[in-house]
Amino acid sequence: MRLGLVIDLDVCVGCHACAIACKEWNASGATAPLTDYQPYGAEPSGVWFNRIRSYEVGDYPNNKTINFPMSCMHCEDADCVTVCPTGASYKRAEDGIVLVDQTKCMGCNYCSWACPYGARELDRESGTMKKCTLCVDRIYDQKIPMEERQPACVLTCPAHARMFGDIDDPDSAVSRVVRERGGYQLMPELGYNPTNHYLPVRKATPISTENMGKAGFKDRLKNIANRIVKR
Amino acid sequence: MHPAFSVIFFTVSSGAGFGLFALLYLADLLKLGGGLPVEQKLIAGLLALVLVGAGLTSSMFHLANPKNAWRAFSRYRTSWLSREGVFAMVFFPFALIYLALTWLQLPAFEWLRLVTGGLGALLAWITIFSTGMIYGCLKTIRQWNSPLVPANYLALGHFTGALILLAIASQGGVALGGYIALVLALLVAAAALKAIYYFWIANPGTGSTIQTATGFTRGKVRLLDTGHTHGTFLTQEFGFQIARKYALALKLFVFLIGFLVPALLLTTGQDTGFGIYAAVITALLGMVAERWLFFAEARHVVNLYHGTQRC
Numbered sequence: 068m069r070l071g072l073v074i075d076l077d078v079c080v081g082c083h084a085c086a087i088a089c090k091e092w093n094a095s096g097a098t099a100p101l102t103d104y105q106p107y108g109a110e111p112s113g114v115w116f117n118r119i120r121s122y123e124v125g126d127y128p129n130n131k132t133i134n135f136p137m138s139c140m141h142c143e144d145a146d147c148v149t150v151c152p153t154g155a156s157y158k159r160a161e162d163g164i165v166l167v168d169q170t171k172c173m174g175c176n177y178c179s180w181a182c183p184y185g186a187r188e189l190d191r192e193s194g195t196m197k198k199c200t201l202c203v204d205r206i207y208d209q210k211i212p213m214e215e216r217q218p219a220c221v222l223t224c225p226a227h228a229r230m231f232g233d234i235d236d237p238d239s240a241v242s243r244v245v246r247e248r249g250g251y252q253l254m255p256e257l258g259y260n261p262t263n264h265y266l267p268v269r270k271a272t273p274i275s276t277e278n279m280g281k282a283g284f285k286d287r288l289k290n291i292a293n294r295i296v297k298r
Numbered sequence: 299m300h301p302a303f304s305v306i307f308f309t310v311s312s313g314a315g316f317g318l319f320a321l322l323y324l325a326d327l328l329k330l331g332g333g334l335p336v337e338q339k340l341i342a343g344l345l346a347l348v349l350v351g352a353g354l355t356s357s358m359f360h361l362a363n364p365k366n367a368w369r370a371f372s373r374y375r376t377s378w379l380s381r382e383g384v385f386a387m388v389f390f391p392f393a394l395i396y397l398a399l400t401w402l403q404l405p406a407f408e409w410l411r412l413v414t415g416g417l418g419a420l421l422a423w424i425t426i427f428s429t430g431m432i433y434g435c436l437k438t439i440r441q442w443n444s445p446l447v448p449a450n451y452l453a454l455g456h457f458t459g460a461l462i463l464l465a466i467a468s469q470g471g472v473a474l475g476g477y478i479a480l481v482l483a484l485l486v487a488a489a490a491l492k493a494i495y496y497f498w499i500a501n502p503g504t505g506s507t508i509q510t511a512t513g514f515t516r517g518k519v520r521l522l523d524t525g526h527t528h529g530t531f532l533t534q535e536f537g538f539q540i541a542r543k544y545a546l547a548l549k550l551f552v553f554l555i556g557f558l559v560p561a562l563l564l565t566t567g568q569d570t571g572f573g574i575y576a577a578v579i580t581a582l583l584g585m586v587a588e589r590w591l592f593f594a595e596a597r598h599v600v601n602l603y604h605g606t607q608r609c
Contacts, residue, residue, distance in 0.1 A: 083525070111527055111528050122522060123520045135603075152373050152379040155366075177377075179532075182438070183437070256506060
């Protein structure tokens with residue numbers, strides 16, 4: 068079994084709900100707390116397992132904004148585990164989840180140097196390395212309903228841009244969608260063989276903004292209102 | 299990469315210490331310059347241990363949770379950082395037995411002295427190599443993922459070690475010609491390897507780009523939003539960048555102060571007392587600058603996600 072995420076870049080709206088849900092669940096989970104530094108101060112910062120960046124691809128008018136969530140890829144060849152001198156970082160044989168044993172980590176940062184995806188962040192308060200656990204303390208919980216045994220980020224995503232499943236199983240929903248939509252891995256040239264896959268943006272014809280015709284009554288009212296209201 | 303002073307001091311100090319011990323053993327074995335007096339051998343050996351010990355202690359300050367540092371000896375089968383620690387620890391007993399027998403001067407145990415010293419020298423070389431491989435094995439940093447990195451660490455460690463050995467030998471009434479030749483040979487090798495390294499990393503090569511990092515390979519990719527209001531661990535640890543002109547100035551400093559000035563001091567009749575000590579100090583200053591630049595110039599691929607076009 069090789070558990071991981073599939074992220075659909077075509078529908079991600081960049082709302083950061085996955086990051087917030089992740090923080091909410093994991094701030095009381097196995098690697099808690101996820102320390103914040105100056106949360107209400109001038110320079111807010113802190114530990115997050117999931118970060119969303121936005122990119123502009125192509126040049127106007129053939130450009131597009133793509134929101135890009137990133138968390139641990141739970142790589143098959145995880146160098147972060149190989150380089151760890153203490154044995155705190157490990158990859159579970161049964162499901163491929165990469166974890167950090169908080170009682171063994173000495174906070175040397177070496178695993179974060181070995182990770183190309185920026186998945187690992189040092190908690191300055193505890194002095195240990197923290198990372199996405201794929202909600203390991205949730206997906207196997209027998210006390211919650213079957214459909215809720217998924218990572219917090221997947222459950223919360225309002226656009227259904229995140230899918231969770233077994234990439235090893237060719238018939239799983241995630242394997243099928245990766246096959247059908249041409250899902251890909253990030254920085255394949257480094258040879259980490261990440262489990263998480265990204266589904267590319269679908270091809271779409273841009274909606275023309277020329278020859279829109281004469282503005283109707285509603286639009287004229289809007290234009291008048293726009294001129295009156297000072298923003 | 300953010301240049302952490304603790305790691306800079308650790309690599310420079312322990313490199314010089316291991317180089318000093320390995321060359322002390324060779325000088326002792328080959329009776330270089332007529333053979334060092336026992337007192338000089340002990341000073342050099344103990345100074346080597348102090349440099350290594352100070353370096354390893356300094357590396358502890360880099361840790362955010364040092365109470366677990368003892369666990370770092372456990373994963374020597376995969377981790378170069380663990381190997382570095384294990385080899386450094388195994389080095390100490392051999393070095394101490396060698397130095398103790400050098401002090402006691404027991405003819406019956408001369409064979410043991412030479413064997414433990416030889417193993418200590420071998421472990422010193424292996425440990426410097428391991429230090430270099432800590433950086434050399436990382437696929438995420440193009441400037442480090444090169445066999446030139448452990449080669450540089452070995453050459454620079456032995457060069458600084460040879461200079462310190464010369465400084466100690468100059469107080470021992472031995473013929474210094476051989477020691478100076480040793481320093482100059484290592485200086486030329488170290489400077490040449492460093493020059494090749496700087497030449498090599500100047501070429502961008504075929505590394506990762508923002509396109510391969512995001513998978514958007516059909517067009518230009520620009521960062522619109524990093525997703526955080528202030529810095530993160532990633533920007534603090536990997537975001538550091540040095541302007542090209544400062545990097546060039548520092549490279550000149552490394553070659554002038556680290557290599558050229560010591561070479562001139564040792565070849566233009568300054569090879570006694572003050573000149574040798576001045577050479578040691580300028581060379582070590584050059585090495586600190588070299589090590590700072592080694593970190594400052596390293597560009598981690600995670601920067602691609604923060605808008606860097608190529609690393």
